[in-house]
Amino acid sequence: xxxxxxxxxxxxxxxxxxxxxxxxxxxxxxxxxxxNPLCGDRVTVYLVLExxxxxxxxxxxxxxxxxxxxxxxxxxxxKGKTADEAVTLxxxxxxxxxxxxxxxxxxxxxxxxxxxxxxxAFPVRVKCATLAWHTLRAAxxxxxxxxxxx
Amino acid sequence: MSTIERRTKNIVEKKRGEAAGQPLPATTNDFxxxxxxxxxxxxGTTVHGxxxxxxDNAASSQKPLAVIDTLRNFYAAEYANIHRGVHYLSELxxxxxxxxxxTVQGFLGAAEAREIVFVRGTTEGINLIARSFVRPRxxxxxxxxxxxxxxxxxxVPWQLLRDETGAVLVVAPIDDAGGLVLExxxxxxxxxxxxxxxxxxxxxxxxxxxxxxxxxxxxARGIPIHLDGAQAAPHLPxxxxxxxxxxxxxxxxxxxxPTGIGVVxxxxxxxxxxxxxxGGGDMILSVTFEKTTYNRIPHKFEAGTPDxxxxxxxxxxLEYIARVGHDAIAxxxxxxxxxxxxxxxxxxxxxLIGTAPGKAAVVSFVLEGVHAHDIGTILDQEGIAIRAGHHxxxxxxxxxxxxxxxxxxxxxxxxxxxxxxxxxSLRKVxxxxx
Numbered sequence: 338x339x340x341x342x343x344x345x346x347x348x349x350x351x352x353x354x355x356x357x358x359x360x361x362x363x364x365x366x367x368x369x370x371x372x373n374p375l376c377g378d379r380v381t382v383y384l385v386l387e388x389x390x391x392x393x394x395x396x397x398x399x400x401x402x403x404x405x406x407x408x409x410x411x412x413x414x415x416k417g418k419t420a421d422e423a424v425t426l427x428x429x430x431x432x433x434x435x436x437x438x439x440x441x442x443x444x445x446x447x448x449x450x451x452x453x454x455x456x457x458a459f460p461v462r463v464k465c466a467t468l469a470w471h472t473l474r475a476a477x478x479x480x481x482x483x484x485x486x487x
Numbered sequence: 488m489s490t491i492e493r494r495t496k497n498i499v500e501k502k503r504g505e506a507a508g509q510p511l512p513a514t515t516n517d518f519x520x521x522x523x524x525x526x527x528x529x530x531g532t533t534v535h536g537x538x539x540x541x542x543d544n545a546a547s548s549q550k551p552l553a554v555i556d557t558l559r560n561f562y563a564a565e566y567a568n569i570h571r572g573v574h575y576l577s578e579l580x581x582x583x584x585x586x587x588x589x590t591v592q593g594f595l596g597a598a599e600a601r602e603i604v605f606v607r608g609t610t611e612g613i614n615l616i617a618r619s620f621v622r623p624r625x626x627x628x629x630x631x632x633x634x635x636x637x638x639x640x641x642x643v644p645w646q647l648l649r650d651e652t653g654a655v656l657v658v659a660p661i662d663d664a665g666g667l668v669l670e671x672x673x674x675x676x677x678x679x680x681x682x683x684x685x686x687x688x689x690x691x692x693x694x695x696x697x698x699x700x701x702x703x704x705x706x707a708r709g710i711p712i713h714l715d716g717a718q719a720a721p722h723l724p725x726x727x728x729x730x731x732x733x734x735x736x737x738x739x740x741x742x743x744x745p746t747g748i749g750v751v752x753x754x755x756x757x758x759x760x761x762x763x764x765x766g767g768g769d770m771i772l773s774v775t776f777e778k779t780t781y782n783r784i785p786h787k788f789e790a791g792t793p794d795x796x797x798x799x800x801x802x803x804x805l806e807y808i809a810r811v812g813h814d815a816i817a818x819x820x821x822x823x824x825x826x827x828x829x830x831x832x833x834x835x836x837x838x839l840i841g842t843a844p845g846k847a848a849v850v851s852f853v854l855e856g857v858h859a860h861d862i863g864t865i866l867d868q869e870g871i872a873i874r875a876g877h878h879x880x881x882x883x884x885x886x887x888x889x890x891x892x893x894x895x896x897x898x899x900x901x902x903x904x905x906x907x908x909x910x911x912s913l914r915k916v917x918x919x920x921x
Contacts, residue, residue, distance in 0.1 A: 341868050345861075345919050353920075354856070376860050377877045377890045399890045401858035402920070459864060 343455030344462070345402065348410070353402035358412035362395040367479055371398075371472030373464055378404050382472045391415045391423060401465050403456065408469035410449055420477050426450075427470045433457070434466045518815035523900050526551040526807075530900060537870030540905045545690050545718060545849055545896035546874050547740045550804075554744060557803035561796050569795055570769055570786075584795050587802030588785070594805045595735060595752050596726035602758065604785040605798050608749035609717040610640040612736035613684065615751055615788065616713055617644040619761040620734070621682045627653030630679045632710075634659045634667055634696075635886055636689040639879040641715045645684065654681070661886065665692035666843035672701065676708050683712040687719035687735075691880040691894070692841030693824075693849030695723070702731045711757070717741055721898060722820060722847045724813040727752050739797060743898075744804035748797030751788070758784040765790040816899045820848040823897045823906065830910040831895070835917060840892050848897035851878075854913070857920045859891040865919060866893075869912040 362383035371380045380398035384391060394415045396408045415423055429443050430450050436457035444451045456466045524530050527549045532539050541549060561583065567576035569584050585600070592600045606612045621631065631645045635658055642656075649656045657680070659672040667685075676683070683705045688695050698714055705712040713734035716725060720737035727735050734757070739748035753761075763770055763781055767790030772780040781787045808816070827850045831837055836855035854862060863875030874894045877884045884890060895909060 341865060341919065344864070350920065375876065377881070377884065378860075379890075401860035403861070405858075462860075462864060465860065 340455070340458055344459055346452040346455065348449060348452045349402060349406040352406035352409040356396075356405055356409040358395040359397065359409065360395050361397055362393060364393070365395075367476040369472045369475035369479055371468050371475070373400075373404075373468055375464070376401070378465065378468055380404065380408055380469050380472050382408070382469060382476045384473075384476050386420065386477070389419050389421075391418050391420070396469060400468065403453075403462050403465040404468050407453065407466045410452070411469050411473065414448060414450055415473070423473065423477065427474060430470060431467060434463050518811065518819060520819065520900065520902055523811065524902075526553065527900055528552065528555070534870040534872070535868050540869075540871040540908050542895040542897065542901065542905065542909065543872045543874050544721065544898040544901075545741070545878075545894065547746070548721060548743050548898050549900070550745070551743055551807050553807045554800050554803045558745065558796055558800045561799050566796070568792055580795055583799045583802075584793075587798040590802040590805050591750055594720075594725070594809070595750075596728050597752050598728060599755055601784050602752055602755050604751040604753065604758070604788045605793050606736075606749050606751055606788075607747055607794070608738040608740070609715060609736045610738075610749075612749055612751040613640055613713070613715065614644045615764045616684075616734050616736070616753070617648050619764045619788075620711075620753075620757060622648055622652065623762070624681050625652040625654045628679060629654045629681045630657045630675075630677060631655070632657045632659060632672075632675050632680050632683045632685075634672070634685050635661045636665065636667065636692055636694060636880065636883055637684075637686055638690050638715070638717070639881070640717075641684055641686060642882070655679075658882075659685075661692075661694075661883075664843045665689065665694045665841035665883075666845075667694070667696055667701075669697070669700070669704075673704050676704060676710060678708075680705075680708070680710050683710055685712070685714060687714045687716045687725075688722065688847045689841070689880075689883070690718045690849070691851055691878040691883045691892070692843065693718075693846040693851065693896075694841060694843040695719070695845040695847055697845075698730050698732070706731065718847060718849075721808075722817065724817075733757055739801040739804065742801070742804050743807060744801035745794075745797045748794045748801050750801075755784065758788070761788075763787050763790070767791040769793075811899060819899055820897055823901055823903065824848040824850070826903055827895060827897065827906045827909070830906050831913065834910065834913045837913070840887050840889065848901075849894060850896070851892045851894045853889050853892050854916065854920075857916060859893040861920070862893040862913070862916050865916045866909070866912050869908065869915070871909055871912055873909075 364385055365383035367384035367386050378400035383395045385393040394412045429447055434453050434456040453466050456462050529549050565579045567580045569581040571577045588600050588603050591603045645656050657675050659675050660668050662668050687698050702712050711733040714732045716735050716737040720742045733754055735752040740746040770782050770787050770790040772782050831850050831852050838853050840851040859875035876891045
């Protein structure tokens with residue numbers, strides 16, 4: 338069970354049970370939908386991006402504990418960050434969950450997101466952990482207003 | 488006698504001996520799950536340090552030594568291309584391949600071996616039927632009838648035809664237990680219905696459809712019908728003549744045979760009248776640039792070098808099933824289904840998806856507050872293989888308002904002890920997510 342406890346850390350279970358920023362953001366000027374056809378997980382990420390800074394962020398969707406907690410913790414860690422900082426954070430997170438060998442310093446920068454280190458031992462769950470982040474990137478790359486992924 | 492003469496004599500004698508071998512081996516009548524487990528080497532392995540508990544049989548089943556050894560022996564001692572029969576090995580391989588066809592014929596109760604077409608699997612089988620039999624019959628506004636419980640492979644080929652021809656795809660609904668609503672099915676058999684294609688057994692729910700009645704309803708209106716037997720073949724005795732269906736399909740890998748091989752049964756009159764599915768070698772009698780004469784059935788539908796070893800391995804798998812006996816398998820699986828249903832239903836927060844009265848040994852369920860994927864990962868750590876997801880039947884998931892289910896599906900080699908391991912581990916899942 339030790340691997341399992343590493344995967345399902347308390348903070349992950351908590352964010353799965355009570356996802357933060359779980360709502361539709363009417364004022365969003367960036368939005369993207371993510372879908373994992375393998376397991377049917379869906380997520381929509383809403384962003385209010387002003388002057389290159391994430392003023393507000395929220396998400397909706399349905400998924401497993403890993404994908405839900407990942408989306409929830411992502412929204413918490415993004416507020417006040419610039420778009421570039423958000424992308425850097427994603428890169429650090431991606432390295433962490435794919436076992437890409439993060440230094441302690443890099444892991445420190447991830448803050449609470451470091452709880453996902455256990456995912457690296459479960460390669461098939463990497464997609465769950467990164468679904469919201471890939472969707473975030475699509476939202477950042479998308480055109481501001483009108484909100485659409487098409 | 489020269490060597491060649493001796494070899495020819497051997498082959499002829501072998502052929503004579505085995506032409507009569509078409510009836511499948513007699514049941515041994517002493518079902519012992521311990522003995523059966525010894526036939527499947529993989530069941531003795533461990534996963535994450537725990538004994539493997541393989542409960543993903545509806546996705547694919549494990550292989551007995553009878554199949555593994557047959558494949559090995561074929562490649563080691565008998566392999567050559569088939570239907571190129573001037574040399575010894577080719578005759579041997581052709582003979583083994585056609586014997587496998589006769590074994591499939593016996594397994595399905597078909598009238599003739601030429602009604603058995605080898606394909607890659609059920610999916611290719613349905614595509615063959617859609618392309619060669621159904622498409623030429625479709626005009627805009629014509630209808631194809633399927634059900635709400637179908638696997639994607641019995642939905643998408645018909646959507647492709649619909650989009651090409653302007654035909655309409657009509658869906659018969661299922662009830663809250665996961666059973667087909669027969670009156671609704673019958674209502675949807677209209678003067679425009681050109682074809683019916685229905686699962687014999689549902690992969691996501693385990694529901695066993697009343698196949699014979701469905702065939703009768705369709706035939707009463709002169710409508711041909713296909714039964715998708717991918718999930719039925721491992722569990723039920725099948726008799727296509729008693730069922731009366733026009734077409735029947737199944738996959739080798741779900742009946743303890745190799746991957747890459749499957750079967751289309753079609754009534755000879757249909758197969759004769761149908762255009763080929765694919766063109767190439769082996770499906771022709773003569774070719775000039777002006778005109779090609781097609782081979783007889785079933786070869787007309789088997790273009791190119793087929794999966795020779797796959798067909799022979801499938802024959803070995805069906806002989807294995809026959810030796811164990813379909814009745815013994817059904818009784819054992821019924822016991823597992825009843826026990827597993829009780830055990831899973833007793834887990835706090837568990838809801839069973841698919842509770843029709845007639846079911847194959849499939850237990851699909853959700854746990855309140857826990858996604859199926861998380862169940863799958865935690866069970867995997869306990870050595871248990873189940874399927875977590877939409878089971879290639881997304882409309883079924885929509886019907887029950889769930890994104891995914893966890894599915895434990897059983898085979899002849901599973902045990903009550905394994906059900907206990909499953910139940911114990913599901914309580915651990917509930918603990919992690921308490």
